[in-house]
Amino acid sequence: MSNRNMYLVTVPAGFESEAKEEIRGLAPNACVRNLFFKGNLLVECPRSVDLSSIAETNETVYVGKIFPIDKVVKISKSRESIAYIHDEIVQLDKLRKGERFVVRCRRRGKHEFTSQDVERELGSMLEKSCGALADLRNPQKIVTVQIFQNKALIGVSEASKIVEKKIKVFKKYKHGERPLTRAEHKIREAIKIFGLEIKRDFRVLDLGAAPGGWTKVLASLAGKVVAVDPADLNSSVKALPNVTYLKCKAEEIPKNIGRFDLIVNDMNLDPSESARIMVNLAGFLKKGAPALMTIKFVTRNRKKHIAEALEILKAEYKDFKVKRLPHNRYETTVFMRKA
Ligand SMILES: C[S@@+](CC[C@H](N)C(=O)[O-])C[C@H]1O[C@@H](n2cnc3c(N)ncnc32)[C@H](O)[C@@H]1O
Structure with a gap:
């Protein structure tokens, strides 16, 4: 098991630098990196740091959603990636027989499958392989699949660990003050x-x-x-x-x-x-x-x-x-x- 906790944090596009500083303020030893798609940061913290709980109990401006991530795997654009992601999730050994779960997928890039395909197919595969029960309304665990073209960030976590905070900035500049370009x-x-x-x-x-x-x-x-x-x-x-x-x-x-x-x-x-x-x-x-x-x-x-x-x-x-x-x-x- 890795000695780091990994998270995908969504932030308002264009405010990545400010969001990075905010996250480093919450978790001083965090390593925060931009992902290739705007508005997404990959955060690694020491094992002892639970970013979800810290962010939930602290006032934040730029933090949106926080998804605990267990693994980053390479995928292709073909539909076979869904079975591959399934096998990787099974290997995590975090979904137990009888546990209620839901798969939540967000896909960015071009693939021969949709986010809904992942949620549906992966859900039924996991029901068969782990004996867990798909439950959209009241899941105990969330299977997170966040796809960034050829990378899938996957995680299985308690539902309470997926944090959704209100982003408090929408416009960076007052009317007329906006720079022409970054x-x-x-x-x-x-x-x-x-x-x-x-x-x-x-x-x-x-x-x-x-x-x-x-x-x-x-x-x-x-x-x-x-x-x-x-x-x-x-x-x-x-x-x-x-x-x-x-x-x-x-x-x-x-x-x-x-x-x-x-x-x-x-x-x-x-x-x-x-x-x-x-x-x-x-x-x-x-x-x-x-x-x-x-x-x-x-x-x-x-x-x-x-x-x-x-x-x-x-x-x-x-x-x-x-x-x-x-x-x-x-x-x-x-x-x-x-x-
Ligand atoms: C990143 S943008 C520049 C942004 C600019 N510094 C600003 O502050 O708005 C890159 C620019 O390089 C220009 N460019 C690309 N090849 C060029 C060339 N051979 N000669 C002049 N401009 C070129 C593009 O048309 C584009 O507008």
């Missing part, structure tokens, strides 16, 4: 964490600028921002007097565009490709001037993406600092200077 937080974090000084007379080149979160923040600090993106820049950002919008790819920037005091790059490209563009555009940047780039983790091999990008960037840049910022999701941020 990216706005990212650029603010990067400026702070890397100690980036942006002066009033700076000319900034913003690559992959749309919809315009970074441009908006940069335009409030610098003298001039040239925002480059084939996608549309938000009209309110486009209208800012010190923003020039080039509706083109970074590879198509005109040669006579002038020199810059800062280049930032949030293009959603393969990191090596993005790094090559940074190298090709380095001539626009003054010597020693700073640059920022997000490295998008297009695969799970994060270290490889960082290493490959830095290897390419080395041709024109130096003083690298790599930092995963709180608002970086499937990416990390690199600070560097023109060599």
Whole structure:
């Protein structure tokens, strides 16, 4: 048996960072991770910590439902996964003969079966294999099956351990205060964490600028921002007097565009490709001037993406600092200077 308690916690999408902090406040030794689908966190606590009870007895804002999880198993999209999940649940040996139970499934992703198929088929399989009694109205135990594409989080717990709390936030910002993108937080974090000084007379080149979160923040600090993106820049950002919008790819920037005091790059490209563009555009940047780039983790091999990008960037840049910022999701941020 694992020496950790595992939970799936649902939280309001977009508030994952705040929810993580809240959960760490409730269970200080908890390890809290984002799942690939927004609004879902996987929490691991020491065996002695019962997150369901703690969350139930404490005031919370971001915690929604809490499902105790016994195991995470790999599944395919085929219907055979239901029998496989059944076998895994039987192996847990937590459902006894005569116990009243219900299967609750939530499925995310594409599969050849529905959540209802899982609830129905798994329910009747477990009745046969464990001698337990399916009871939708008054179950003693809940069999949880939470599917995230090729992962099934499974658990068998007392019904009272599935906690459902009222989420107390719905809107993050007051009318008019909402950032254009989560990216706005990212650029603010990067400026702070890397100690980036942006002066009033700076000319900034913003690559992959749309919809315009970074441009908006940069335009409030610098003298001039040239925002480059084939996608549309938000009209309110486009209208800012010190923003020039080039509706083109970074590879198509005109040669006579002038020199810059800062280049930032949030293009959603393969990191090596993005790094090559940074190298090709380095001539626009003054010597020693700073640059920022997000490295998008297009695969799970994060270290490889960082290493490959830095290897390419080395041709024109130096003083690298790599930092995963709180608002970086499937990416990390690199600070560097023109060599
Ligand atoms: C994550 S979004 C950028 C968000 C932006 N930083 C903000 O604050 O709103 C990535 C952008 O990169 C742009 N992009 C992708 N390839 C590009 C290229 N070769 N040149 C310029 N922009 C590119 C996409 O059109 C997309 O708008």
